Amino acid sequence: MQLLVASNNAKKLKELEHILALAGVQGVDILPLSAVDPYSEPVEDGRHFADNALIKARAGVRETGLATIADDSGLAVEELNGMPGVLSARWSGVHGDDEANNRLLLAQMGDVPDERRRCAFVSVCALVAPNGEEHLAEGRWEGHLLRAPLGDNGFGYDPLFLPADEVAAGRSSAQLSAEEKNALSHRGKALAQLVEVIRGMAEGQATVVD
Template sequence: MKILVASNNAKKLAELERILREADVAGVELIPLNQAPAYEEPVEDGRTFADNALIKARAGARETGLVCIADDSGLAVEELGGMPGVLSARWSGRHGDDAANNTLLLGQMAHVPDGRRSCAFVSVCALVTPAGEEHVAEGRWEGTLLREPVGDNGFGYDPLFLPADEIAAGRSSAQLSPEEKNALSHRGKALAQLVGDIRRLAGQ
């Protein structure tokens, strides 16, 4: 069975491949967007991660006739009512400007005491079939917002995120190796919840 992964991010494909391999799910071929029939990607104008994940997965299934998996993710800060949330990549007004996004968020949280700096990386993954069957799963990576960037690995808000798993060691997400980060990943947690549905669709 072929599954379209509505992304060209090789890391996302590798993560799902690893999860399926560890769950002994065979006979599934993952197809990235750049190897699928071309179609106009939809506007991600949802209010929630689930909205955007479903927008992408529905479009992929409809346009290619393949089962499609898509995700949407970002940082949710409790003090800000869950924002930046779906606006994470463009929090400063410019899409993908990590430095500006981080600077703005730190400024907004500058006077918030340590006890109120809880946050989480959130990923919602949606699986949609051409017949209209839909499944949605959420993964969360809980942590605390730091007061300044720490570490050179990762991207986005990684330098500002102290995972709950790393409080004792004091390492930000940007100080973890890719392997360590993948083992804790919010996206990995969400994808793992879809394994049963993928297994069933693959006839196993």
């Protein structure tokens, strides 16, 4: 079975490949967007992570005819009623300016006491099949918003995020290795919930072929 990942992010593809391999799922050929004919990527104008994940996954199926998996993710700060949320990548007004996004978020949270700085990285993964079947899974990585950037690994809000798993060690997610982060990440938790669905799709397609 061919499974399109609606992304060209090599890390996302490897993460899914690793999760499927650990679960013993066979017969799945994972493809990035670069492996299919180019198409106009849809506008991600949803109000929630699930909305945007479905927009991308549905577009992949519509344009390629392949089962498609897509995710939308971001940082949800409890004190800000879950924002930046779906606006995480463009919180400062410019898409992908990590430094500006971090600077603005720190300024907005400057006077908030430590006990009210809870936050979580959230990922929602959508899997859409050519027959219209749709599945959603959410993963959360709970933590705490730091008062200054810490660490040089990762991207986005990683330097500001102190995972609940790392409170004792005091390491931000930007100080974790790629392997450590993948084992804890919100996206990994969401993808893991779709393993059995993907297994069933692959086995069902193999039966049809046989």
